[in-house]
Amino acid sequence: MTPRRTLPLLLSSLLLAGAALSGSGSGAAAEPAAGPAVRPLGAVVPAPASVTPGGEPYTLGRGTAVRVDSADRESRAIGRYLAGLLRPATGYPLPVVDDDAARGGILLRLDPRATALGDEGYELRSGPGGVTLTAHAPAGLFRGVQTLRQQLPAAVERRTVQSGPWRIAGGTVTDTPRFAYRGAMLDVSRHFFTVDQVKRYIDQLALYKINKLHLHLSDDQGWRIAIDSWPRLAAHGGSTQVGGGPGGFYSKDDYREIVRYAASRYQEVVPEIDMPGHTNAALASYAELNCDGVARPLYTGTEVGFSSLCVPKEVTYDFVDDVVRELAALTPGRYLHIGGDEAHSTSHADYAAFMDRVQPVVAKYGKTVIGWHQLTGARPAPGALAQYWGLDRTSAAEKERVAAAGRAGTGIVLSPADRAYLDMKYTKDTPLGLSWAGYVEVRRSYDWDPATLLPGLPETAIAGVEAPLWTETLSESAHLDRMAFPRLPGIAELGWSPAATHDWESYRLRLAAQGPRLSALGVDFHRSPQVPWE
Incomplete structure (x- = not known):
């Protein structure tokens, strides 16, 4: 496992290497015809607690399914949320299926024994055969989904079909929050x-x-x-x-809808x-x-x-x-x-x-x-x-x-x-x-x-x-x-x-790598000169 004190240096090196692979100017390595370089494992925001990169990436394809425990309603809802995020840009059907109905793909798994992950922690394992997200509680699965989506190219956030490939770097991320x-x-x-403006902020x-x-x-x-x-x-x-x-105000039903929507994103109002x-x-x-x-x-x-x-x-x-x-x-x-x-x-x-x-x-x-x-x-x-x-x-x-x-x-x-x-x-x-x-x-x-x-x-x-x-x-x-x-x-x-x-x-x-993702999400962010935006 990568020692935590070396993680910032490792991520900096990996990100700089990824930037070089993606460059198009004189002296930069040519962009592979197959698509953008795989984003280094753990090069996300917030930084994960522990990252162990290694092995080949997983590539989403037309046959990829999202596998969930059929007996757990929240896991299935998170699976539908993930599939809904990924379908528009990939163009793939990404069916949400029972865990025992398929193999490979993306598995969302609750493990009652994984108490060390707490209520919001998760483990993400990625390799050529698939991606497994494990958590002790549904909120942890949801937090892990955010890491998974950031590992994919930023174009995955767009609402129209984009060119792939859609690859997730190989290795393991184990992650828990510092503060509750x-x-x-x-x-x-x-x-x-x-209400709709508040919902938009909730999603962000x-x-x-x-x-x-x-x-x-x-x-x-x-x-x-x-x-x-x-x-x-x-x-x-x-x-x-x-x-x-x-001005304006929220009716009680308006407020209930904000509370409901926030809860679906595991946020407490x-x-x-x-x-x-x-x-x-x-x-x-x-x-x-x-x-x-x-x-x-x-x-x-x-x-x-x-x-x-x-x-x-x-x-x-x-x-x-x-x-x-x-x-x-x-x-x-x-x-x-x-x-x-x-x-x-x-x-x-x-x-x-x-x-x-x-x-x-x-x-x-x-x-x-x-x-x-x-x-x-x-x-x-x-x-x-x-x-x-x-x-x-x-x-x-x-x-x-x-x-x-x-x-x-x-x-x-x-x-x-x-x-x-x-x-x-x-x-x-x-x-x-x-x-x-x-x-x-x-x-x-x-x-x-x-x-x-x-x-x-x-x-x-x-x-x-x-x-x-x-x-x-x-x-x-x-x-x-x-x-x-x-x-x-x-x-x-x-x-x-x-x-x-x-x-x-x-x-x-x-953060620079978040720029294209925010743009794909329609967020007109401040392009601070302190950040080397991609």
């Missing part, structure tokens, strides 16, 4: 995104083994989820967005209702939520910190209870995010009192609290997660407060704004995005270690990482594409891959 929580947040409050996240979709459902500019007991939240509070415009600040849409919808009993006007700007629920009023907690109850009933996942950042219009005493009242409500309805890291300035509930969004320049005292909470048992999700916020401009010339956290090019976004970001925070206290995408300046899927890619794959790698594989020079080559 690997998230991406989409802000649908500043600008509203439809799936390719890079993201397992949490955090939806920022409420803010000053818009309330985006229907609540039956407080109907004006969506009808009035959801009627606009940054800069004006119609984490809904967020931001409070006690970032609440102008709610304060505009119901006068009684304001301390003075006067409804606020709808807001379409981008300032923060000016709004607050009325902490002393009991109706505030009736409101919170109803919203949490209805949202928890729609959400099968473990978590409910209660926000808690930038509550500048709430006194510290009121903030702590509010969190003391609200966190037990979340627990009452069977969910685990997540809050932005300002929650650590109050009293985080047992088992709560705090999401850190500070900067390199954040004060040592604030960093220590978060680290101390981690040492005391609060799990920490790392989303440093000057590394992981996907809405930050790449450079001063980037037309979209903001720059309050600085300019964040691809290398800066990738080149940090979660284990050393916060002094005094033990790695055992790190739940994982998340890449938030705020949408003050983003109103179309094309905008999301440009800002999320190519930075999101790097955050995904920090969450999935072992620390020993972390190497910018290796990563930039593997």
Whole structure:
């Protein structure tokens, strides 16, 4: 087995060799008439934990079948998903058949004895006779499928028949995630995104083994989820967005469809209702939520910190209870995010009192609290997660407060704004995005270690990482594409891959190979000059 510490160097060498084989200029090796060179095993994003290349590749052909355990419904669904990915570009029928009905091809296999792989790990074995994906749980099979598809030429992502051959390098990949929580947040409050737009983002996240979709459902500019007991939240509070415009909201059926679709990609939806600040849409919808009993006007700007629920009023907690109850009933996942950042219009005493009242409500309805890291300035509930969004320049005292909470048992999700916020401009010339956290090019976004970001925070206290995408300046899927890619794959790698594989020079080559794949998927990504795009 290849030692982990040598994996980045090995992948760099293999990728450079592959690039030479694919070159067409003077002095480069000629492209084989049969098609593109086989992509080196493990030259994918995120980097696998262990790669042992060797042997001849497997070539998909017209007779290839996807073999599954007929008794396992999830395995069959993953098999259909894989076949659906591969059929359009290959033109092959790729039937999904019972394991005992065929030999060779692509076998998806659940092994109850493979406990070392955990819930999301997998083993991929490839050779001339076929490809076998083994996992302990269905999520692991799904993650392995993402590695398998990245081993094929990028043209496999196109929706029309392409020329092959379709070869998967020989050898073995054994892979498990570093962190259990690997998230991406989409802000649908500043600008509203439809169900289909969210589904498109879910599919993009799936390719890079993201397992949490955090939806920022409420803010000053818009309330985006229907609540039956407080109907004006969506009808009035959801009627606009940054800069004006119609806004929008998800009906309960819309939200259920997002949850269902995310689950089919083995992603857990984490809904967020931001409070006690970032609440102008709610304060505009119901006068009684304001301390003075006067409804606020709808807001379409981008300032923060000016709004607050009325902490002393009991109706505030009736409101919170109803919203949490209805949202928890729609959400099968473990978590409910209660926000808690930038509550500048709430006194510290009121903030702590509010969190003391609200966190037990979340627990009452069977969910685990997540809050932005300002929650650590109050009293985080047992088992709560705090999401850190500070900067390199954040004060040592604030960093220590978060680290101390981690040492005391609060799990920490790392989303440093000057590394992981996907809405930050790449450079001063980037037309979209903001720059309050600085300019964040691809290398800066990738080149940090979660284990050393916060002094005094033990790695055992790190739940994982998340890449938030705020949408003050983003109103179309094309905008999301440009800002999320190519930075999101790097955050995904920090969450999935072992620390020993972390190497910018290796990563930039593997990321360069993602360019044609993203283009084939219709993603208009930012072509950073830091990456030697294929």
